[in-house]
Amino acid sequence: MKVNQTILITGGAGFVGSSVARVLLNRGDRILIVDNFNNYYDPRIKRDRIKNLEKDFNNFYIFETDITNYEEMDKIFKTEKIDKILHLAAQAGVRYSLTNPFAYQHSNYLGTLNMLELCRHHDIKDFVFASSSSVYGANKKMPFSEDDKVDAPMSLYAATKKGNEEKAFVYHNLFGLRCTGLRFFTVYGPWGRPDMALFLFTDAIARDKPINVFNYGNMARDFTYVSDIVDGVVSAINRSEEHSYEIFNLAGGRSVKLLDYIAEIEKNLGKRAKKNMMPMQPGDVPVSSADISKAEKMLGYKPQVTVEEGIKRFVEWYQDYYKI
Ligand SMILES: NC(=O)c1ccc[n+]([C@@H]2O[C@H](COP(=O)([O-])OP(=O)(O)OC[C@H]3O[C@@H](n4cnc5c(N)ncnc54)[C@H](O)[C@@H]3O)[C@@H](O)[C@H]2O)c1
Numbered sequence: 001m002k003v004n005q006t007i008l009i010t011g012g013a014g015f016v017g018s019s020v021a022r023v024l025l026n027r028g029d030r031i032l033i034v035d036n037f038n039n040y041y042d043p044r045i046k047r048d049r050i051k052n053l054e055k056d057f058n059n060f061y062i063f064e065t066d067i068t069n070y071e072e073m074d075k076i077f078k079t080e081k082i083d084k085i086l087h088l089a090a091q092a093g094v095r096y097s098l099t100n101p102f103a104y105q106h107s108n109y110l111g112t113l114n115m116l117e118l119c120r121h122h123d124i125k126d127f128v129f130a131s132s133s134s135v136y137g138a139n140k141k142m143p144f145s146e147d148d149k150v151d152a153p154m155s156l157y158a159a160t161k162k163g164n165e166e167k168a169f170v171y172h173n174l175f176g177l178r179c180t181g182l183r184f185f186t187v188y189g190p191w192g193r194p195d196m197a198l199f200l201f202t203d204a205i206a207r208d209k210p211i212n213v214f215n216y217g218n219m220a221r222d223f224t225y226v227s228d229i230v231d232g233v234v235s236a237i238n239r240s241e242e243h244s245y246e247i248f249n250l251a252g253g254r255s256v257k258l259l260d261y262i263a264e265i266e267k268n269l270g271k272r273a274k275k276n277m278m279p280m281q282p283g284d285v286p287v288s289s290a291d292i293s294k295a296e297k298m299l300g301y302k303p304q305v306t307v308e309e310g311i312k313r314f315v316e317w318y319q320d321y322y323k324i
Pocket of ligand 1: 010011013014015017034035038046066067068087088089090092106111130183184185186187188193
């Protein structure tokens with residue numbers, strides 16, 4: 001494994017991207033962050049994630065650019081000597097894709113195609129990218145394994161993630177790009193996304209507002225603490241030369257019931273939630289549960305942080321950041 005590499009991270013001001021950047025900077029890599037700081041959720045938290053990196057490191061550069069702007073991206077690739085790409089920029093969120101489908105077409109499809117074309121034309125050989133557990137759709141066989149069929153997505157978000165795995169395969173097949181696709185399972189933790197359940201629940205309970213509990217609480221998720229995801233991503237970057245085209249599940253390895261998750265938030269906030277029990281949301285899946293044995297074997301992946309510990313750390317961060 002080469003150290004002190006230059007790694008370009010798309011979506012580097014995002015939740016996962018900024019967390020990975022910290023670990024790579026800490027070990028001495030040079031990091032180029034590309035992010036358009038869009039307002040899908042409050043961009044203040046994106047700016048603060050970057051400020052937080054600036055306090056500790058100076059070996060990174062921010063390009064405030066949209067990955068769909070090929071000319072601007074091409075300039076970066078022409079002037080910088082890039083060793084590897086970590087492609088995380090995307091329009092995330094399942095529910096938002098029901099009302100804003102073109103945002104997914106734009107950032108996920110066109111954005112990813114641009115990144116693959118840039119690798120091709122600038123002779124970059126290693127492409128590690130974020131996929132999602134949502135590609136498993138409503139598959140009934142549990143736990144979800146990388147060998148399962150994933151041809152029945154439940155949302156446009158999921159469809160773009162599956163489509164990106166296929167696009168990457170084409171670039172591997174035609175142009176020899178080494179691709180590692182990582183199917184993240186519900187990532188949570190400090191600096192987490194304000195549109196995700198843990199944040200929404202914590203914020204509402206802390207402010208004595210009701211929370212919407214979908215499918216009447218009959219949901220379960222394989223939640224993954226952010227430092228575990230970061231370990232998996234860093235290992236995928238380290239081992240990218242060993243993998244010609246591989247897809248890995250990265251998950252906590254244990255499915256947790258939504259109501260237990262909420263109870264843990266209540267415990268840490270010292271407050272009871274006011275629950276609005278609601279029917280299933282279109283596009284959502286009731287259960288996610290991952291088989292992580294492939295990542296354990298080929299990436300040395302081993303999730304460390306329990307949901308109890310992870311929620312405790314999130315709530316501490318939330319109270320400190322929002323002064324609640
Ligand atoms: N967090 C999760 O639970 C989860 C689960 C499955 C998959 N993923 C995937 O992991 C990746 C990272 O997720 P995250 O939780 O850090 O999300 P995030 O929204 O916090 O980060 C994505 C970043 O990409 C940037 N971005 C979006 N479109 C862009 C564009 N066109 N050009 C430049 N920048 C753009 C955003 O400003 C944001 O900072 C995404 O690809 C997401 O789909 C996340």
